[in-house]
Amino acid sequence: MAVLRRQRLANDLPALVLLAVGLLAAGVVLTALLFWSGWVLLGLLLPFGLVVGRWLAGLRRRQLAYAVEAAFPAVAGRLVAALDLADQPETREGYSAELQQAAVRSVEDDMRGLPLTRLCRRGRLVRAGLVAAVGVGLLLVGRLALPARFEVGLANALARDRLPVRFAVVPGDTAVLPGTEVVVECRVEPAGAFRAVTFEAAGRPRKRLPLVDGVARVELYATHELSYRFRALAAVSAEHRVCVLEPLGIEELSFTCRYPPYSGLPEVRSAGPDLVALVGSEFTVTGRANQELSEGRLVFPVDTVELEPGPGRAFTGAFTVRRDDRGVFQLRDGQFDGDWQECGFVTVRAVPDETPLVRVLRPGRDVDLPMSMQLPLLINSLDDYGLGALWLRWDRDSLDRRARIRSLAGRREDTTLYVWDLSDLGLLPGEVIRYRVEITDNDVVSGPKTGRSDVYEVRFPTMEEIYSA
Incomplete structure (x- = not known):
């Protein structure tokens, strides 16, 4: 029986190693590509432990004896009894020691010619080898076909605090006017690792965004200040803010008209926005905004008049009447230097000097x-x-x-x-x-x-x- 046990161990131990390799490789592939937790790998120990326990139980002497009796009729019904007689001869009352020893030797003689190698179960080694080959093959295919996803998934399973994920968010922190539509884009690297990311904004439900060419897009309507970020697994982007500005406006506005000297007309002041003047007249614009300005301009279809910011939110500029025109006041905030904001308009009707x-x-x-x-x-x-x-x-x-x-x-x-x-x-x-x-x-x-x-x-x-x- 000791020989049979050694033969089975020589067969079953490599099979267990191959089975462990195959199960581990398959578990790594599934865990990495499906972004499972690392606990899944530990969970594979349970079925593997059951297999090990079952195979080791089959190496007990009594279990081996039953297997030999089932395989060889010559010792059927006698081998287990002979083992009991050899182990505990005193428990067999009514039999002399000579009879017991004779029975044991008879079984030993019958065992010598039996081909016990038939009981080594070579199929276990073959099946375990197939499991190992399939598992290692899946591991290689997954690593070569989806390298980025495999790398991120493996890090997610084993070291979630060191995920190799990078976010590039545009525009990031920004300031806009109320009601402005802000298109936020997030590029996730490494490319190909994810099919979607999660958008998280304060006071809003989470939103799953698909990645198109590695970029996720979301449209935000700015009505109040908003902080947001993007998440992929345990990796989180920096938190960004959309600030809502108070719209720029013009509180005071006046126009001073100086007619051409040859006309002899006096200087005229008007609050606009509808102006009428002789061709060649010069208007000086003075105004006051509701916020500090960085720059301003009065945009006509043909010309642009620069408005010079002054102290106390004031601004000034000048233009000459050449034709009928319509101009738009555009101001830019002095704090954020954001986009130009339209804050009013002026219409100009040019009066020609008639033919005498x-x-x-x-x-x-x-x-x-x-x-x-x-x-x-x-x-x-x-x-x-x-x-x-x-x-x-x-x-x-x-x-x-x-x-x-x-x-x-x-x-x-x-x-x-x-x-x-x-x-x-x-x-x-x-x-x-x-x-x-x-x-x-x-x-x-x-x-x-x-x-x-x-x-x-x-x-x-x-x-x-x-x-x-």
Whole structure:
């Protein structure tokens, strides 16, 4: 029986080692890839211990004897009894010691020729080897196919306080206006280790977020201050805050208009936001915000006017009227230097300097040239912001010839009597001279504009008409 026990031990001990290796490898794979607790590995000791206990129980001498009796009919029903006689001969009353020894020797003689190696159960070693091969194969496949998940899962099972997990959160700490939609992104490394992370925010239920290309996204509507973080297993990101700012606003606003000097108009102050001014007028903007400013601007479709922050939340700026326009006040907070905030608007209606008017009151029609060769012209001119110079244009066919009558020096209205001497024009009887009067204004912003009268004709009478008169 001692020989059989040694043979079975030589077979079962390697089988137990292979079984332990296979179970441990399979447990490591499942624990790592499914993020199970390390206690699962300890739990595998229970079934392994049952197997060990069962196999070791089969190595007891009596159990071996029963196995031999079942396998070999030659010793059936006698081997166990012989073992009892050999161990405790005094318990068999009525039998002499010689008879007991003879019975034991008879069984020993029958045992010598039996092939006890048949009872070593080689199948256990084979099955344990298969379990070990499968377990080690799964371990290698899991380690090579999902290295990041395997590494994190193994650390989660064995050292939860040293998980190799890193979080990159954007925008992290930020400050926004009430009602602003904030898109928070969290990149988790190592890539491929997780399929989702948990979003935790104060006063809100936890939310499981899927990872797309290693990034989780969540939209937050900022109505009040909020702290948040991300979690993957026992790893937690740093805690970040979304601060809600008080919206910027304009408490006071005024505009001072300085018209172009040539217009002669006085300075005008207005609270806006609807402004009307002559083209070329300059507006000075002064205002006060409800918070300290870092910078400000007045944005028009074409131009941007910088607003200079001053003490006491004040700001100033200036712009020149060029066209009809609409501008938006944009301010930036002095504490957080956040995004530009729209805080108001202004509309500008540009009033153009109109073209001056001029009329020839007398003669105001086509006439014949008198014998004196002089033609009196009574000219009336008018402009909204001041007249410039009065001109006479004439010629036989075109109006290419020009003479300055006088300068009106910024008057808004004028009536001039001008005697036009035609004696030096060399007119022949029957010839006609065409003429008109032009007036310019004194617009130095857009450039002088010219008003024109109707075109009239002066006819030099024929000799017959002269003598008949």
